[in-house]
Amino acid sequence: MYGRRKFISFIGKASLGAAALPPFLTSCGSTSTPSQNFGQTKDQTLKRLGNLVLKGIDASDQDDLHLANGLNYHTVIKWGDNITDDDTFGFNNDFTCFIPLDKSNPTDGLLWVNHEYPNPLFVSDFNYRQYDNPKEQRTIEQVDKEMYSVGGSIVRVKEENGKWSVVKNDPHNRRLTAKTPIKLNWDSPILGKTTVIGTHSNCSGGITPWNTFLTCEENYHTCFGETIYDENNVPSKVPGYLGWEAFYDYPPEHYGWVVEIDPTDGSAQKHIALGRFAHECCTLYELEDKRIVAYSGDDKTDEYLYKFVSSVPGSLREGTLYAADTINGKWLSLDWENQPVLKEKFKDQTEVLVRVREAARMLGATELNRPEDIEIDPITGNVLVALTNNKGKNDYHGSILKVEETDGKFDSLTFKASTHLVGGEESGFSCPDNLAFDLSGNLWMTSDISGSAMNKKDEPYLPFKNNSLFVIPRYGAEAGKVIRVASAPRDAELTGPWFSPDGKTLFLSVQHPGELTTDLKNPTSKWPFDDDGIPKPAVVAITGDLIEKMNKLSQIEA
Ligand code: FEO
Ligand code: CA
Ligand code: CA
Helix, strand or coil: CCCHHHHHHHHHHHHHHCCCCCHHHHHHCCCCCCCCHHHHHHHCCCECCCCCCCCCCCCCCCCCCEECCCCEEEEEEECCCECCCCCECCCCEEEEEEEECCCCCCCEEEEEEEECCCCHHHHCCCCHHHCCCHHHHCCHHHHHHHHHHCEEEEEEEEEECCEEEECCCCCCCEEECCCCEEEECCCCCECCECEEECCCCEEEEEECCCCCEEEEECCCHHHHCEEEECCCCCEEEECCCCCHHHCCCCCHHHCCCEEEECCCCCCEEEEHHHCCCCECCCEEEECCCCCEEEEEEECCEEECEEEEEECCCCCCCCEEEEEEECCCCEEEECCHHHCHHHHHHCCCHHHHHHCHHHHHHHHCCCCEECEEEEEECCCCCCEEEEECCEHHHCECCCEEEEEEEHHHCCCCCEEEEEEEEECECCCCECCEEEEEECCCCCEEEEECCCCCCCCCCCCCCHHHCCCEEEEECCCCCCCCCCEEEEECCCCCEEEEEEECCCCCCEEEEEECCCCCCCCCCCCCCCCCCCCCCCCCCEEEEEECHHHHHHHCCECCCC
16 A cells, blocks of 8 residues: 555655656556546645445356446447448457547547457358368468458547447548558568568557557467577477468568557557567656656566667667566666677577567576566556466466566666565456556456366366456555456456546456357357347446546545
């Protein structure tokens, strides 16, 4: 729990190396949309209403999006909906991010939504289970449908009479897919190209201080496979689960990057300087001199946490990438020029960035239990990293890692790492994934228990039932408790929590409902209960008294 003393002490700390409080939300807006409200509280006593009692819900295995009292939802958009006369909303929506068109109106803006991966049964009518050699029996038309279903969507959304809806055919509306040409923000070509084809595996993301979206390519190896190297540095190819490489000769090295999208015209670029790995998210902080710090985790078992620090203002290209040694609290430079061990193995900085996992391992980065989302606590400045699980190391329920940069300076090369929260039956959550702070600094968190282990008798996940959304209040009697406020439909995961600029709406993705379906006539979920009975990933808007109270800052002493 953070009292006023700690709050003030952080403002003091931040003013040394960064800025005062507002930039966390006004400039980086890593999860909470850039907000005027938070800045206005600087001179106020930051206290929550003392009498707010939050009543959570029990774990549920029902096929519905079940919410705590004081919350309600409506669907904003779902898979297959037309966004223009030519384009439809993609599949498996994850990260969401809202930017108002006009800062004075928080109810009209552009919503970016990631489309992470296809389920061929739904997207391309291809049932893997019916074939002995499925990859050999697919058609290019099926693969094209899958390539269209991923990437991201930009849609203009407006709130009227309490309901958010899409402005169909708004000129901003567009799709990015696995076929969209995207420039590389780098001097050297990669595998001969300076523009590559497509983005996919778009999991979580971020926002820049200059109001563009970041979408992160996570499990890219499932699409065009991966290049691996043996002990003699000889490369070979591992095929992707989806087998797109059999139809399109796009190298794996063109994926696994952070991609920036300008919402005004849909133009995109891949940021090579941030390294190539299974990027879960990319969380930015703007320093006082406008240089950028970007945190990103590699969501693969025993992989690493990274941070990029730019050397010039507003750049995601000029600067240094570091990997975290969380045992000794050191950021390890991945600069080829200054690391003899990297010079020995790799021919240049480009190769270090393309094979950055190997480079980080050589330097002694610390293996982590699958880093997922990252958020900067707007009150303490601590960097929180969800570590979802690592069954190989008997970590079934995951934890939240806390990184305290030395002297509160985000460009520091040293830090202190500790465990902030541990998953399990006692704390009430398992497998943390997405994180989001609201305008009062309460932490919202989603879980990602894998569909194959959820609600299974022999699994340690049984008591947690369906995946859920939790809130961890910062103030009052419930401070620090993990309270379940939403339960997902069957097989689904709740992803991409993002607050509207006035804090009144929580945009949330419902991803992969009915994922374990083997027969479309008998799906494991029917959410969102369309007439055709087919489950569909969708973005919902959650509103209500509970959210407004949680977000309301008060001058009343608790
Ligand atoms: Fe796509 Fe790490 O979640
Ligand atoms: Ca995730
Ligand atoms: Ca996940």
